[in-house]
Amino acid sequence: MNGTVEPILTVEHLTMRFGGLVAVDDLSFSARPGDITALIGPNGAGKTTVFNCITGFYKPTVGMIRLAHPDGKTFLLERLLDFRISQRARGSRTFQNIRLFQGMTVLENLMVARHNPLMLASGFTLFGMLGLRTFTNAERAAIDMAKYWLDKIGITSRADDPAGDLPYGAQRRLEVARAMCTEPVLLCLDEPAAGLNARESAELNELLLFIRAEHATSILLIEHDMSVVMEISDHIVVLDYGVKIADGAPAAIRDDPRVIAAYLGVDDEEIADVEAEVGT
Amino acid sequence: MSRAAHPGKRPLDILAALKSAVLAALVAFGLFSLLIGLRTDQGPTGALVLTERFGELGAFVAVAFVGVFLRELLLRDKRIDIVRFVPPVVTAAARRIIPFVGPALLVFALVVPVMFFHNRYLLDLSIQILTYVMLGWGLNIVVGLAGLLDLGYVAFYAVGAYSYALLAQNFGLGFWICLPLAGILAAFWGVLLGFPVLRLRGDYLAIVTLAFGEIIRLVLTNWQSFTGGPNGISGIARPSFFGLPFTDGEGGFAATFGLEFTPTHRVVFLYYLILALALVTNIVTVRLRRLPIGRAWEALREDEIACRTLGINTTNTKLTAFAIGAMFGGFAGSFFATRQGFISPESFVFGESALVLAIVVLGGMGSQIGVAVAAAVMLGGFEFFREFQQYRMLVFGFAMVGIMIWRPRGLVATRMPSVFLKERKIVAAEFVAEGRG
Amino acid sequence: MEIFVQQLINGITLGSIYGLIAIGYTMVYGIIGMINFAHGDVFMVGAFLALIAFLALVAIGVTAVPLALFLVLLIAMALTSLYGWTVERLAYRPLRHSFRLAPLISAIGMSIVLQNYVQIAQGARVKPLPPLIQGGYTLIDNDVFIVRLSNVQILVVVTTLALMAVFSWVIARTRLGRDMRACEQDLKMASLVGVDVDRTISLTFVIGAALAAVAGIMTLLYYGVIDFYIGFVAGVKAFTAAVLGGIGSLPGAMLGGLLIGLIETFWSAYFSSEYKDVAAFSILIIVLIFLPTGILGRPEIEKV
Structure with a gap:
C-alpha cells in the first residue's frame, strides 16, 4: 500500500469489553484520506461497537483512535466527549436505525446540523435575538448549504415536510446529508444501505461516490450488502468476533479464505481446505 | 337507541350489559362501603365516632349500576369520540380562523x-x-x-x-x-x-x-x-x-x-x-x-x-x-x-x-x-x-x-x-x- | 450510643413502612415504566379504610385486639386492592399506548381525586386512634437514656419481613411472578408468547395497593393519627426510596426504604427535625448524580 500518505483515521489496539464480553479485541487499522473504507463482518462481529468508540458513545477499554485533519491537526478521539468529536474533530456519523428528528421538517433537520456555526454567528443567541446582520447572513448561508444537499439527494420539493413523512430511502439519504452539513472530515455510516431496495441502494452509492469525488470527506462505512461494499469501497477491513481477520483492497478481500470462512461459518480446520480450493 | 335497531349493528345484549352493570355495582360497593357508607367524626370525648350514611352508599352503587348498564347498552365497543360529531364545515372554518386566534x-x-x-x-x-x-x-x-x-x-x-x-x-x-x-x-x-x-x-x-x-x-x-x-x-x-x-x-x-x-x-x-x-x-x-x-x-x-x-x-x-x-x-x-x-x-x-x-x-x-x-x-x-x-x-x-x-x-x-x-x-x-x- | 440504638430501631420501623409503599412504585415502574403518582394516595386510602374498618368492627362487637387487627388487615388489603385496580382500569389502561407524559398527568389527576374524595367523604380534620398495641421491651436503661423497642415496632418489622418473604416467593416461583418478570423485560414480547398482559398489570397494581394498605395500617398503629394529606409526603418519600434503591428492583425498594427511614430519623435526632425531609431529598439528588440508576439498579448501556 501507499505508505507515504498519512492516514486520516488510525485505530490502534482498540479493545472494548462489556463486563466479561470482549466485543472488540486489539483491533488496529487505518483509513486513508479520500478513501471509502468499509468495515465488514458477520452479525455480532463488533462493527457497531467500533463505530461507537470512534464517535465517542463508548469509551474504549484500551486503545487509541487518532483522527488527522488534512491541515495536520490531530485529535485523539477516545479522549473527546461525544459532541466534541463532531464539533472539533469533525467526525460525523449516521445510525443503523435512522435517527432523524422526525417531527421537524427536512430543512430544519439540516439546519440543526449547522448548530455550531450558527451559534457562533448568533453570538450565542444574543446577536440572534437582536436580529443582527452577522446572524441573518450566517442563517442564509446555512439555508443555502441545506438547499445544496437537498438538491443532491433529490428531495428539494419535500423540504418543508416533516422528516418522518419521507419514504425510507429518502430518510437514509437525508441522514447522510445531515451529517454532511456538519462539514465532516470523516463520515461514519452505519449500514447506510440496510433496508433499501435496489434502486435506492444505487442512489445511495451515487451519493457516496459524489461525496468522495467532490468533498474533502473520507468515508468509513459498515455494510452488509456486499454489492455496495465491493462497488464503492477502496479498502476493506473484516472483523469477526471482535478480531480483525483481513484488511486490504476489495479484490483481495473477495478471495480471502478466512473471510469466506467467517461468512460461511466454516470451522478453523476447514480453512486449510478452503485455502487449497481457492488456490492460494 | 335508534342506532341499535339499525341493520348491521350488533343487537342489544341486555344480559351482557346487566352482567357488567352488576359487576360495576359490586366494585362500587367495595370501593364506597367504608369510605362513603360510614363517616368518622370526633365525638365529644375526642374519640372517633361512626355515622352511618347507607343512603349515599346506595346512591353511589345505583349510579355505578345504571351508568355502566347504559354505557354497555348504548356505547358498546365505541369510544366516545367528540371529534366525530363535529361536522366538517365547522372543522374547515376552525382551520381558517386559527391564524386569527392569537391576534384576537x-x-x-x-x-x-x-x-x-x-x-x-x-x-x-x-x-x-x-x-x-x-x-x-x-x-x-x-x-x-x-x-x-x-x-x-x-x-x-x-x-x-x-x-x-x-x-x-x-x-x-x-x-x-x-x-x-x-x-x-x-x-x-x-x-x-x-x-x-x-x-x-x-x-x-x-x-x-x-x-x-x-x-x-x-x-x-x-x-x-x-x-x-x-x-x-x-x-x-x-x-x-x-x-x-x-x-x-x-x-x-x-x-x-x-x-x-x-x-x-x-x-x-x-x-x-x-x-x-x-x-x-x-x-x-x-x-x-x-x-x-x-x-x-x-x-x-x-x-x-x-x-x-x-x-x-x-x-x-x-x-x-x-x-x-x-x-x-x-x-x-x-x-x-x-x-x-x-x-x-x-x-x-x-x-x-x-x-x-x-x-x-x-x-x-x-x-x-x-x-x-x-x-x-x-x-x-x-x-x-x-x-x-x-x-x-x-x-x-x-x-x-x-x-x-x-x-x-x-x-x-x-x-x-x-x-x-x-x-x-x-x-x-x-x-x-x-x-x- | 443509646440514642444511636434508639434511632436505629425507629429508623428501621419507619423504613419498613416506606419500603412497603416503595414496592408498589417500583413494580409498576418496572412493568409499564410509569410513575404511579396516585400510589401515595392509595396508601392513604388504605390507612383510612383500616381506621374505619376497625371502628366498624368495634361497633359490631369485635373487641379482641388480635382478631380485630387480623380482620382489619384482610379488609383493608382487599378494599385497597380494589382501589388500586380501579385506578389502573379507569385512569391508566386507556392510556397504555398513549404518549409518555399522559399516564403521569393522569396519575397526578388521580392523586388529586383520591385526596379530595377522602377529604370530602371523611372530613379534613386529623383522625386520631388510641394506641391499640401497647407495651414493649426496655433494652437499655441507664439513668440518662432509655432505649425501648415497642411491640408496635416489632409488629411492623416482622410483618414487613413476612410480606417480603411471601412476595419474593411469588415473584420467584409462581406463574404470576414469571408473567410479571416477562412483562418487565418486554411487554410486547410477553403478550406474543401468551402472557395476559392486561391481567398481569392489573395484578401488579392490586399487589402494590395491598402492600400499601399494610403500610397504611402500620402508619395508623405506629403514629395513631392520619389525615387525608399523608399520602403525598409518604408517596414522594417512598418513590425517593424506590429510585434510591434502583427503580425496578424489589430488594432495592426495601433497601431504599430503610435508607430513607434511617436518614430521616438520624437527621432528626442529631441535627434538626425540621430539615429531615430536606436531608432525604438531598440524599436522593446526590445519589442520583453519582449512581444514576440507584444502588441496586441495573446500569443502562446506551444503545445507539
Missing part, C-alpha cells in the same frame, strides 16, 4: 381593563390567569420545547417571589430593579439544579426536580430568621407607576394625572404589567425557537443521541432551557409578590407545579396559544366551580384524567416549523416526539 386574543387582552373597569373581581381573575399564562409559557420552554420533564417548576416561582420580597424589604430596592435580579437569581438556581441532574433521563429527572421543589419549599418554611417561616413575609412594597405610588392625595398616581382616585388604578396597572411580562415571555420564546438554540431544544426533544453526533453540547443546551424557563418563573414570582403584598410557603406547594404542568400539557406541548387558552380554561373553570369549593378539586382531578384519555397531546398538538423554504406547513402531531428527559 391579544386585542381582547388589551381591552379587558377598559371593558371591565368596574368589575374588580374579573380584573383580579384576569391577572391571575395571565400569571399562569406566563408560568405556562415559561415551563413550556423546558417541557414543551426541550422535552425535559420538570415537576418542580414552582421552586423558581418561589425563588422569584422571595427574592423580590427580601430584596425590597432588606435593601429597599424598587420593583424594576428587583425584577431582573429575581429573574437572574431564579435562572441561577435553575443552573445550580440543572448542572448535576440534567444528565439524568426521563422520570429520574422528574423526581429530582420534584424533590428540588420540595427542598426549596421546606427551606422557606423552616428558615424562620431569613424567610419568616410559615408566616411568610408581609408588607411587601406595592408597585408604583414608575415612582408614582397608587395612593390617594398629593404625589399619587391619580393626583398627578388629574384623575379621581380609585384603587382600581393599581389593579389595572398590575394587569398591564403582567400582560407585558407575559408578552415578553412569548416574544422571547417565539424568537428563540427560530434561533439555533431553540432549534437545538426541539432537536433534543426529538432525539438526544442524534444531537450529540451533530456536535450539539446537550448539557449546555438543556441548561439554557432550564435557566431561561426558570428566569421567567422568577419574573412571574416577583410579580406575584408585588401583587399580593404577602407571600408564604403555602403558595408554592407541589400542587402549583402540577397545575402549571397540566396547563402546558393540556395546551399542547410547545404551542403558545394552546397554553394561553388552557390557562384561561383551567383557572376560569376553577372560578366557575367556586361555589362547589370542596368539589372543584375533585372535578379538576377527574378533568385531568379525562383530558389525557380524550386528547393526550393537548388542544394544539401540531407543530409550526421554525424555518421554511417555500411554505410553512404544519407538522402533524404523530411525528412530533415528546422527549425522553
